[in-house]
Amino acid sequence: MEQQVIDYDWIEINDPQTSRSFYANIKSGECSWVKPDNAKIKEKDVNGEEWWELFDNNHGLPYYYNLKTRKTEWKRPENATIIPLIAIQNTTIAVSMQMKLQQKGNASGNQMNEPMEPSPSFDQNQQRTNPVRIDNTSPEAANAAQIGRTQGISNPVINNDMADKMNPTHPMNRANSETPPTLPDDLKDNISQFQIEGFAHQYFMEHRAGIFRRKVPLEKLLIWQKDAIKAPLMVLNKELQKESPKCFKLIQRIMGDRAPIGQSEDIQALLEKGIMNGQLRDEIYVLLCKQLSQNxxxxxxxxxxxxxAVIVISFPPSKNFEGYLIQFIRQYHDKEVIPHPNADPNQKQTLFTIIVHCHKKLLRICQTGPKGKVPTINEIERGKEAPFKPSVFGETLQDIMSVQEQKIPQLKIPMIMDFLAKAVLDLNGCHTEGIFRVPGDVDMVTELRCRVDQDQYNLGSIKDPNVPASLLKFWLRDLADPLIPTANYQECIDVGAKEGQEGTTENAWNIIKILPETNRRVVNYMINFLRIIADQRNQPITKMTLANLAMVFAPNFLRCPSDNLTTIFDNTKFEQAFLRILILNGSDLDDPNGPLPPKN
Known part of the structure; x- marks a missing residue:
């Protein structure tokens, strides 16, 4: 193959968003709206066939995007103009794409009728690294197709160190406030699809069928089938391989594809396998994805x-499988539901509602981790209803209040918090040893949770104050966003570090005063409630001092945003100190709905 001679440093690229041209340096990654002076520039070839060369950093593989056909290929095209955009991909365009998609995602995150955006292909938390340099005309680059098919494509790497000065949206570089250059949507979708295919090639088992034992293509392996399977779809330990066909039979029965039709007990059995055997979780997810594809x-x-909907609130996929599953759910509605020939409009709308819910809960459980126990039948039934009847658990305070306002507009605090806190007091929690330290009966707590989710705010036969106490802690800890927002976390740590010094009380409550209104009311309510529990007259009986209560509740008020274990450990004492300051010195809000001390 004749090698392409590159005798230019800059290229002219058309911005797909505005149709305006910008200029990119193929060596440094620098971009500019203004045409560089005294530079060798390759202008746009309107009539010719141009390909962009992009790069998969994890596996060292280039791939190629055709500007005219919007197709992506592994193999280097012959007799074509190749535009090497690797340096740009690793800097400006990557950053621009990331920012663009994040803005779109944030804007549509809570809109049920908005189309789901493809996920950003670039991780803002990725470790900074230098741009990759490869020989664009080497035999390795020209013959990477086979390697690509076996190893796949992963996220390109951002060069954050040069992003500011190279990004045309930087104040020094941009001529106006127009949208920055980004990759075409087709290319974004192709990159995402490469990630899915790349995972499949790396982690899926090879299946063969027929007399000649020919390899079953992945696209046929991962679609709905009526018959049973004999081997797992993914690579599993030998002792777990026999479990996969059993899981598949359960999924077929639950979906009505095999007699007898499955019940909630079958869902419980499937969840138990995933909760008790971590290596089976990805297999269960991919078996379900298979039966949802072309069904x-x-x-x-x-x-x-x-x-x-029930699985994504029970256990997460592995980190390896997480991206695959997120992409599957995000793409499913457009790829499978809209063109489905047998589904009527009502069924399609129902599916859309469930899919959006599953996507939201999947992102949540990928952060929080699996349940500690197998869900009860009532919890499973509640999980199936959740897409259409929002829960008061695991949601944001704003969503909880939005639903509540339709029923009780005059109540400005979450009803569940008020109900559980007052239940603790009514059941003599102030005179119960170990209140908030001793857990309530697990089955009773689960029963009360399901009852509350059905809008039944009554204790029934529950007499133990540890039951509503345990559920109150769980509700706070399970909020989708921390009670004190992450943006205010470091301020709280700084105040806690100065416990005992002059002005700390005022500084602590000044932070609470600027919180969103609902968050502020909840913090004040809970502080007033904890002051009742922490009363010195109760401590000889409860054995719960101010320090003990702060230790128990600090993780429910504050969540350390860092993944560094040392930082989390070091900040724990300051989180507790911050809460001690609040409890010791009252609240800043007189709440007529607040808890009242029990009568002596």
Missing amino acids: PNPESLLLGWQLM
Whole structure:
């Protein structure tokens, strides 16, 4: 193959968003709206066939994007103009794409009717690294197709060190406030698809069929089938391989694809396998994805997505499989639901609602981790209803209040918090040893949680104050966003570090005063409530001092945003100190709905 001679440093690229041209240096990654002076520039070839060369940093593989056909290829095209955009991909365009997608995601995150955006292909928390340099005309680059098919594509790497000065949106570089150059949407989708295919090639087992034992293509392996499977889809330890066909039979029964039709007990059995055997979790997810792909029966799809809604609140996929699953759910509605030939409009709308819910809960459980126990039948039934009847658990305070305002507009605090706190006091929690330290009966706590989720705010036969106390702690800890927002976390740590010094009380409450209104009211309510529990007259009985209560509740008020274990450990004492300051010195808000001390 004749080698392409590159005798230019700059290229002219058309911005797909504005159709305006900008200029990029293929060596440094620098971009500019203004045409560089005294530079060798390759102008746009309107009539010719140009390809962009992009790069997968994890595996050292280039791939190629055709500007005219919007197709992506592994193999280096012959007799074509190749534009090496690797340096730009690793800097400006990567950053621009990331920012653009994040802005879109934030804008549409809570809109049920907005189309789901493809995930950002670039991780803002990725470790900074220098741009990759490769020989664009080497045999390795020209013959990377086979390697690409076996290893796949992963996230390109951002060069954050040069992003500011190279980004055309930087104040020094941009001519006006127009949208920065970004990659075409087709290319974004192709990159995401490469990630999915790349994972499949790396982690899926090879299946063979027929007399000649020919390899089953992945695209046929990962679609709905009526028959049973004999081997797992993914690479599993030998002792777990026999479990995969059992899981598949359960999924077929739950979705109505195999007799007898599955019940909630079958879902419970499937969840138990995933919770008790971490290595089976990805297998269960991919088996379900298989049965959701090209499934001809709309009723089966509805049951399958109800199952997905329960699984994504029970255990997460592995970090390796996380990106695959997120992409599968995000792309499913457009790829499978809209063109489905047998689903009516009502069924499609129902599926859309469940899919959006599953996407939201999947992102959440990927952060929080798996449940510690197998869900009860009531919890499973509640999980299937959740897409259509929002829970008061695991949601944001704003969402909880939005639903509550439709029923009780005059109550300015979450009803569940008020109900549980007053239940603790009514059941003589102030005179119960170990209140908030001793856990309530697990089955009773679960029963009360399901009752509350059904809008039944009564204790029934519960007499133990540790039950509502345990559920109150769980509700706070399970909020989708921390009670004190992450943006205010470091301020709280700084105040806690100065416990005992002059002005700390005022500084602590000044932070609370600037919180969102609902967060402020909840903090004040809980502080007033904890002051009642921490009363010195109660401590000889409860054995719960101010320090003990602060230790128990600090993680429910503050969540360290760092993943560094040392930072988390070091900040713990300051989180507790901050809460001690608040409890010791009252609140800043007189709440008529607040808890009252029990009568002596």
